[in-house]
Amino acid sequence: MTAATETAEIIPGLYDIPADLYHSDPIPGGSLSSTGARQLADCPARFKWNLDNPQPPKKAFDVGTAAHKLVLGDGPELVLVDYDRWDSKAAKTEIAEVRAAGAVPLKRAELDGVKAMAEALRQHPEAAALLEPGSGVAEQSMFWEADGIWRRARPDWLRANEIVDYKTTTSVDPEEISKTVHKWAYHQQADWYRTGAWELELVGPEARFVFIFQEKQPPYLVTVAELDVTAMDIGRRLNEKALYHYAHGRATGHWPGYFPTTALIPLPAWVERQYNS
Incomplete structure (x- = not known):
């Protein structure tokens, strides 16, 4: 999907295109991403607002983006923006210029940190083997169509019968990873990406979706993880719910909020247990 073909008929496939073109959605009429599906499964009204009101890059994502680049x-x-204070006029001007050029501005400590993260990951045998240079391709864009809905995904690393996704986080303790997966609906992402790769015949039915989680603070610990069958099944069902809301919203213009009528709200379950014991 090059500049010469952006206006031509698009066919399902794997494309080597820039990230900004992928995120701008080159599919005429629009396509649904994993991020959009996760928003739809939670709240269609929020999805529609975010779709109509794209937000600029957030500073909070810079370290994760930089780590992805090095890993x-x-x-x-x-780009190193080497000022003691980033709230000075000179620093703000340089930061704005860096972002306008599509680059990521980083403080010296942040740049040193992501370099240390990349080195720590290379010392983790399983993670390093999954991301071995030449064993796969990074940041390729998948586009496919099913049931009249175009979908898209951009795997971090695609290799023979494996899809690898790299996540930066605050804790790689397995119990904390479980909470993180639920909070950010990574089980939906895993099902979405694997389904897309199946549809495009890039992987077989037994393909693995593997997460590499890494902490953003020293000693930059790493955990390689896969989701169990139940988690993947819940992700699939949530994606089916998202696709229903997407099709219904596009057909009717109705994107509901969390609850269409007056909600009956209980206290948290732990409070009820306290008074019922």
Whole structure:
């Protein structure tokens, strides 16, 4: 999907295109991403607002983006903005120029940190083997169509019968990973990406979806993880719910909020247990 074909008929496939083109959604009439599906499964009204009101890059995402660049070898340029204070006029001007050029501005401590993260990951045998240079391709864009709905995904790393996704986080303790997966609906993402790869015949039915979680603070611990069958099944059902809301919203213009009528709200379950014991 090059600049010459953006206006031509698009066919399902795997494309090597820039991230900004992918995120701008080159599919005429629009396509649904995993991020959109996760928003739809939670609240269609919020999805529609976010779709109509795209937000600029947030500083909070810069370290994760930079880590992806150094770990996967693909992504925006990282630029050191070396000021003691980032709230000075000169610093703000330089930061704005860096972002306008599509690069990521980083403080010296942040740049040193992501370099240390990449080195720590290379020392983790399983993670390093999954991301071994030449064993796969980074940041390729998948586009496919089913039931009249175009969908898209951009795997971090695609290799023979494996989809690898790299996540930066605050804790790689397995119990905390479980909470993180639920909070950010990573089980939906895993099902969405694997389904897309199946549809495009890039992987077989036994393909693995593997997460590499890494902490953003020293000693930059790493955990390689897969989701169990139940988690993947819940992700699939949530994606089916999202696709229903997407089709219904596009057909009717109705994007409901959390509850269409007056909600009956209980106290948290732990409070009820306290008074019922």
